[in-house]
Amino acid sequence: MEQLILKDFGEVVKTVTFRVRRYDPEKDDAPRYEEYRVPVQKGMTVLDGILYIKEHIDHTLSARYSCRMGICGSCGMIINGKERLACQTQILELGKDLIKVDPMGNYEVVKDLVPDLSKLFRNHQNVKPFIIRDEEEPKGEYLQTPGQRERYAMFTDCILCGLCLSACPTSASDELYLGPQALAQGFRYIADNRDLGFEERLNVLDSKHGVWRCHFSGACSEVCPKGVDPALAIQLLRQVMTTNVFVRFKQKGTETGPERKSVSGVS
Amino acid sequence: MRESQIMFLQYMTGLLILVFGSFHFLLISVLSPSPQKVLYIYSGINASHILVGGTLYYTWVKAVYSSLIWGSVFELLLTFLVYHVFNGFRVILSEIIPGGRAEKAITYILFIAGLIVFIWGTRTVVIGLGGGF
Ligand code: SF4
Numbered sequence: 598m599e600q601l602i603l604k605d606f607g608e609v610v611k612t613v614t615f616r617v618r619r620y621d622p623e624k625d626d627a628p629r630y631e632e633y634r635v636p637v638q639k640g641m642t643v644l645d646g647i648l649y650i651k652e653h654i655d656h657t658l659s660a661r662y663s664c665r666m667g668i669c670g671s672c673g674m675i676i677n678g679k680e681r682l683a684c685q686t687q688i689l690e691l692g693k694d695l696i697k698v699d700p701m702g703n704y705e706v707v708k709d710l711v712p713d714l715s716k717l718f719r720n721h722q723n724v725k726p727f728i729i730r731d732e733e734e735p736k737g738e739y740l741q742t743p744g745q746r747e748r749y750a751m752f753t754d755c756i757l758c759g760l761c762l763s764a765c766p767t768s769a770s771d772e773l774y775l776g777p778q779a780l781a782q783g784f785r786y787i788a789d790n791r792d793l794g795f796e797e798r799l800n801v802l803d804s805k806h807g808v809w810r811c812h813f814s815g816a817c818s819e820v821c822p823k824g825v826d827p828a829l830a831i832q833l834l835r836q837v838m839t840t841n842v843f844v845r846f847k848q849k850g851t852e853t854g855p856e857r858k859s860v861s862g863v864s
Numbered sequence: 865m866r867e868s869q870i871m872f873l874q875y876m877t878g879l880l881i882l883v884f885g886s887f888h889f890l891l892i893s894v895l896s897p898s899p900q901k902v903l904y905i906y907s908g909i910n911a912s913h914i915l916v917g918g919t920l921y922y923t924w925v926k927a928v929y930s931s932l933i934w935g936s937v938f939e940l941l942l943t944f945l946v947y948h949v950f951n952g953f954r955v956i957l958s959e960i961i962p963g964g965r966a967e968k969a970i971t972y973i974l975f976i977a978g979l980i981v982f983i984w985g986t987r988t989v990v991i992g993l994g995g996g997f
């Protein structure tokens with residue numbers, strides 16, 4: 598039967614067991630694990646496996662996803678003990694017959710594999726993840742050389758999947774810790790030569806639950822699916838903060854280029 | 865005080881504890897008189913004790929504590945230790961019990977506890993400097 602369902606899509610290589618953590622806080626007293634047998638084709642991802650379960654075995658299983666190509670950052674979960682994007686994790690590459698799937702850690706669970714990411718977004722918002730300038734309206738382009746962009750380029754790749762915060766041991770014990778994602782974004786904007794918001798971000802980044810609470814475990818960088826290195830950003834941020842103890846860190850803010858008209862002629 | 869200033873001092877005191885702790889260690893090992901050189905007999909009311917092991921040699925300890933240089937070393941070591949230890953506790957506890965009144969209470973309690981230890985330690989150093997053991 599399983600083979601029939603998939604026959605049009607490719608050859609079934611083997612059948613694996615998915616052990617999925619199920620929990621509905623509104624109905625269940627405690628989380629439990631349920632097992633499902635899933636036929637696997639070449640190229641099938643863990644997300645495909647979960648969707649197979651949902652379509653063919655148990656439609657009450659909940660998971661969050663959108664792009665299915667590692668871009669939107671929706672499908673983060675713990676797969677065989679490690680934080681990963683389900684849509685980027687090939688079942689066959691895991692090399693196991695048992696696939697254990699848990700929701701991300703350090704977040705409340707909305708249902709089954711769907712975490713409540715409010716904390717991640719709140720922390721992200723708190724570091725003011727945008728260019729801050731003195732002038733109300735930009736008069737022209739803010740100029741930047743490729744070298745200046747290089748200083749923070751890696752950190753712009755963050756897709757806000759929240760895997761780093763799930764893996765972070767400090768976030769596990771300190772509910773108020775900003776977390777690797779927000780700290781990395783704090784550095785991303787401070788290091789941007791167009792930005793003037795260092796002072797405004799200081800209260801959050803240099804707070805009791807900010808950059809100094811990192812324990813150098815490096816778990817965040819280990820699990821990041823986009824190759825962002827939040828642990829590095831945290832160390833660079835500490836460097837800036839330490840310099841600031843002696844000499845006030847001053848951002849110059851880039852010059853603006855010549856005034857420009859848009860294509861439609863409206864400036 | 866900003867957390868960066870507090871933590872900068874935390875790292876600096878950590879380093880200084882290593883330096884001043886080494887002085888202290890030198891004092892009680894290499895610099896102290898050897899048992900061969902020292903044989904001090906203390907006669908109590910009912911007993912007599914022989915203190916060998918140079919570190920505990922009474923007049924040596926007394927001489928060290930009444931020296932201004934060593935007294936300053938001890939006082940500085942005490943200052944660095946108290947800061948490092950109590951701020952370290954604050955950091956650990958504020959991570960386990962984050963936020964709100966509990967965190968504030970932890971900070972105040974540890975500040976007062978640190979102050980008491982510092983005053984008590986300073987008292988010992990001052991008494992030692994006055995030769996009053
Ligand atoms: S830094 Fe990496 S792991 Fe963390 S939210 Fe961004 S993309 Fe995800």
Ligand code: FES
Pocket residue numbers: 661662663664665666667668669670671672673682683684685
């Ligand atoms: S579904 Fe978009 S990253 Fe996985």
